[in-house]
Amino acid sequence: MSRIVILGAGLGGVIMAYEIKDKIGPKDEVVVVNKGTSYSFVPSNPWVAVGWREAKEITVDLTKIFAQRGITLRPEGARRLMPDQNAIELNDGSTVDYDYLVLATGPDLAFDEIEGLGPSGFTYSVCQTDHAVTAKAGFDALVKAPGPVIIGAAQGASCFGPAYEFAFILENALRKAKVRDRVPMTFVTPEPYVGHLGLDGVGDTKGLLESALRERHIKWITNARITKVEAGQMAVEEVNDDGSLKASHALPFSYSMILPAFRGVPAVAGIEGLTNPRGFILIDKHQQNPKYPNVFGIGVCVAIPPTGKTPLPVGVPKTGFMIESMVTATAENIAALMKGEEPHAVATWNAICLADFGDDGIAFVAQPQIPPRNVNWSSQGAWVHTAKVAFERYFLHKIKQGVSETFYENAALSLLGIKKLKEVHSDAAP
Ligand SMILES: Cc1cc2nc3c(=O)[nH]c(=O)nc-3n(C[C@H](O)[C@H](O)[C@H](O)COP(=O)(O)OP(=O)(O)OC[C@H]3O[C@@H](n4cnc5c(N)ncnc54)[C@H](O)[C@@H]3O)c2cc1C
Numbered sequence: 040m041s042r043i044v045i046l047g048a049g050l051g052g053v054i055m056a057y058e059i060k061d062k063i064g065p066k067d068e069v070v071v072v073n074k075g076t077s078y079s080f081v082p083s084n085p086w087v088a089v090g091w092r093e094a095k096e097i098t099v100d101l102t103k104i105f106a107q108r109g110i111t112l113r114p115e116g117a118r119r120l121m122p123d124q125n126a127i128e129l130n131d132g133s134t135v136d137y138d139y140l141v142l143a144t145g146p147d148l149a150f151d152e153i154e155g156l157g158p159s160g161f162t163y164s165v166c167q168t169d170h171a172v173t174a175k176a177g178f179d180a181l182v183k184a185p186g187p188v189i190i191g192a193a194q195g196a197s198c199f200g201p202a203y204e205f206a207f208i209l210e211n212a213l214r215k216a217k218v219r220d221r222v223p224m225t226f227v228t229p230e231p232y233v234g235h236l237g238l239d240g241v242g243d244t245k246g247l248l249e250s251a252l253r254e255r256h257i258k259w260i261t262n263a264r265i266t267k268v269e270a271g272q273m274a275v276e277e278v279n280d281d282g283s284l285k286a287s288h289a290l291p292f293s294y295s296m297i298l299p300a301f302r303g304v305p306a307v308a309g310i311e312g313l314t315n316p317r318g319f320i321l322i323d324k325h326q327q328n329p330k331y332p333n334v335f336g337i338g339v340c341v342a343i344p345p346t347g348k349t350p351l352p353v354g355v356p357k358t359g360f361m362i363e364s365m366v367t368a369t370a371e372n373i374a375a376l377m378k379g380e381e382p383h384a385v386a387t388w389n390a391i392c393l394a395d396f397g398d399d400g401i402a403f404v405a406q407p408q409i410p411p412r413n414v415n416w417s418s419q420g421a422w423v424h425t426a427k428v429a430f431e432r433y434f435l436h437k438i439k440q441g442v443s444e445t446f447y448e449n450a451a452l453s454l455l456g457i458k459k460l461k462e463v464h465s466d467a468a469p
Contacts, residue, residue: 040066041377044137046117046127046306048073048101050081051338051362052143056110057443058370059141063377069109072127072135074116076102078438079168082359083431085205085395087171088296089178089212094168097431099438108441117144117306122313122331127306139333139373142320144340146301147308153193153299155268162189162268162295165205166198177294178212185218186293189273190257191227194264195300197339197354199228199236202298203248204394209296210255211397225290226252226259227275227297229351233259237355238390239346239410241403242417248401251419260288262350265297282350301354303340315342325382326369335373337365346409359434360391361408366443389414395427402426 043059045052048071060069078099086092105112115129120142126134148166150157158164163174181188190206192199206226213219230236233252234244252259260277262285267274273295275288302308303318312330315321320336321328328334336342339362343355364386372382390405400423406414437443 040068041138042068042070042136043139043141043373044070044072044127044135045141045143046072046120047143047145047338047340048078048112049143049145049338050359051145051366052141053078053101053438054363054443055141055143055337055366055369056105057108057441058366059373060108060110061443062370062374067377068111070111070113070135070137071105072113072115072117072129073101074114076100076112076114080431080435081166081168082201082427084165084168084171085201085208087168088163088165088174088205089208090175091208091212094172097435098168099435104439104441120307120310120313122310122334125333137333139376140335141369141373142307142334142336142340143338144304144307146339147304147318149195149300149302152195153265153268156193156265156297156299160268161270162297164298165201165296166298174296178209181222181294182213182216182218184293185221187223187225187291189225189227189290189292189295189297191263192229192298193300194229195352195354196229196298197237197301198298198356199230200356200358200392200394202226202228204396205296206257207251207255207396207399210257224255224257226257227263227265227273227290228259228261229263229349229353230261231280231349231353232261235349235353237346237353238405238408241390241405242415244401244403244417247417247419251396251399251401264351268295278350280350300352301339307340317342324385325372326365326386327372327382333376335369337369338362341365355408356390358390358392361386361388364388393423393427393430395424398424400424400427
């Protein structure tokens with residue numbers, strides 16, 4: 040009998056629990072350690088922040104669903120991982136032992152790296168659903184007293200799609216509230232060009248996103264480093280391609296939403312051989328940590344090197360489908376280890392993303408995620424908004440039913456020619 044522990048019940052952790060449960064024997068145990076009992080569909084947070092969704096519509100209580108699936112839920116949260124003892128200390132002082140561990144903690148949000156940034160400072164966030172609820176109160180205040188808006192991402196961020204998405208959704212919501220004419224908008228980003236997205240662009244994301252910003256009268260500053268935020272004012276340094284200072288801006292704002300840089304969570308940060316200096320989990324092509332081979336990493340918490348050199352730090356995003364592919368590979372590899380075999384499954388890490396604008400949107404497929412690519416496609420249209428709503432419903436249904444995959448999803452993915460696992464085994468050439 041083996042015990043598989045999953046740390047984190049977010050997008051990656053929940054489907055990891057379902058997928059591994061289907062692969063192991065009835066006597067093997069799956070335990071999920073999370074902070075609390077609920078799952079929140081993070082991609083819908085921007086809609087919560089403008090009142091298009093209630094937090095409860097995108098939140099699922101996992102207690103009953105996990106119990107029905109025979110998965111143990113430990114909602115105490117982890118204080119510290121002790122990989123040399125194959126154990127996790129929880130916040131109540133108890134410990135959970137494991138034979139195999141999957142780290143799926145998502146990011147720690149590094150608001151503290153910039154003075155005045157974040158919900159305890161002067162800017163809003165949509166990274167967590169409770170942040171989005173607070174941002175909605177800010178939106179209501181903005182509608183009552185319109186003024187300048189700054190949306191964007193901080194240097195070192197690795198999640199740019201949701202920043203663009205939120206700029207367009209907010210723009211749309213302000214138009215519907217008939218106050219857009221009194222809200223000058225600026226998009227601030229460390230990316231070297233609009234549409235870089237941490238991926239050096241996908242298809243023509245540069246052209247599509249520049250044009251969408253222009254059409255909606257949203258100004259932008261790229262190569263932008265935020266140095267300080269005060270009440271109503273943001274200090275931004277714009278740098279040249281060699282990193283030298285090009286211009287300093289003091290931008291006034293009535294409302295601002297800035298995505299912070301990410302780093303690894305405190306429960307794992309600083310463990311020699313497990314994490315990189317930012318606290319992200321070191322993994323090989325099998326999602327396995329080289330020092331602790333019974334520890335795997337999936338989702339936003341894993342270390343991925345940047346696509347190339349940029350004047351300011353710009354991280355690579357970890358998108359939903361890519362995370363699902365990491366889950367599938369990890370489930371295969373843990374099942375292989377349990378049978379005494381070598382891990383062999385390699386996730387595709389393809390990026391498929393739908394960025395919603397409220398009534399329009401941009402979709403892109405990067406296959407593989409890092410260029411040069413076999414598929415490098417982007418497109419714009421109202422269908423993206425419809426697809427995103429359908430995906431939200433479908434994903435939440437999947438979580439509530441306790442299934443990680445269905446026939447429909449497999450069929451759709453095959454039609455698109457996109458697979459979750461690379462068809463390679465051990466070191467065979469792809
Ligand atoms: C605003 C936003 C919108 C996004 N939109 C999209 C999109 O449209 N499409 C897309 O493909 N991707 C999107 N992403 C990217 C990505 O898909 C999501 O961030 C996704 O939620 C990441 O999944 P995860 O499992 O890695 O982490 P998360 O979903 O963040 O889950 C991590 C879990 O670990 C838990 N945890 C953390 N520390 C501990 C601890 N010490 N003990 C116990 N539990 C812990 C957390 O409470 C959380 O439940 C978006 C990201 C953001 C921030």
